[in-house]
Amino acid sequence: MDEASFRLFYEQSAPRLFRYLLRVSGDRSLAEDMLQEAYCRLLSGKLPEMNEASQQRYLFRIATNLMRDRWRKRKETPLPENFPEPTSGPPQLDRRMDLHRAFRRLKVRERQLLWLAYVEGSDHREIAAATGLRYGSIRLLLFRARRRLADLLRAGTSSRRERSK
Amino acid sequence: MKRTFCEQEDQVSAAILSGTMTPEIESHARQCPVCADVMLVSSFLNQEALDRAPIPAADLIWKEAQSRARQQAIDKALRPIRFMKIIAVIGFLCSPWLASLLPLGRQFAAWWSRTLDVDLVSFSKLWPSTAYQPVILLACFGTILLLGLSSWYMLRQE
Secondary structure: OOHHHHHHHHHHHHHHHHHHHHHHHOOHHHHHHHHHHHHHHHHHOOOOOOOHHHHHHHHHHHHHHHHHHHHHHHOOOOOOOOOOOOOOOOHHHHHHHHHHHHHHOOOHHHHHHHHHHHOOOOOHHHHHHHHOOOHHHHHHHHHHHHHHHHHHHHHHHHHHHHHHO | OOOOOOOOHHHHHHHHHHOOOOHHHHHHHHHOHHHHHHHHHHHHHHHHHOOOOOOOOHHHHHHHHHHHHHHHHHHHHHHHHHHHHHHHHHHHHHHHHHHHHOHHHHHHHHHHHHHHOOOOHHHHHHOOHHHHHHHHHHHHHHHHHHHHHHHHHHHHHO
16 A cells, blocks of 8 residues: 555544544544554555555454553543542533433443444444454344443433532 | 244345345244244344444555555565575684584684684584594584575575
């Protein structure tokens, strides 16, 4: 890949990949590091000829593995269920914070699954390839992650209503 | 038993993703608990995805990748040299011992000891004479093996 084609590919793929890394990791500098690492690995890897869509899937796979490796090293745990709720703030900001907090309470693997399925629109086979999980277990894992986030989002909405009363 | 799957959940998430929610899909999502979760989670995540976070410049990443590729190429090019250096050091360390065991080596050792005034032949006194033959065979086999391995490694690198 020459510099011009890399620039074009980067402009098309980097915003999506960066949003994925940023939202799942919740850490901007870490997301930037992983973005750089993912592209460097893509460029230095001896890959067979593949189209742009396959290259993007491969990038997401590298990024997913990088996140898993970093999380193993950092031993970061998701926010606990009884994490103290904020007491005041503008309603719109409050809502946003609640949503962020709900997402951060999930495990990294759950965040990855949900993002790949509902933002990237990946099917179960693509999710299995990106995460290294078994194809047959994706449906159940996705269901559990979705149920957990939905419960957290609903709980956040009801507690916000109570606070505003 | 709780339902974990609905046939229409893919349609619901696809409709949210593409922004083409029809009244039928919406009314189904309101009634079906699985699709209600899909709609809630998918709407939230897609709202999150609307944020346009600034990304690092492509130049930086391209330069970093180029610099890494150069470093990797240098490391790869130097690997056979490093390997041969190790072989050379082992060969050098073993050479007095081998020289003292072989008949030709003993002649050389005698010549060197006369020239340098060093008693190199006394090395051979460390081993009993009956042990010479298997030791020589073993040394020859080891040398051939090392040469073979290094040649194979060099060929593989090329």
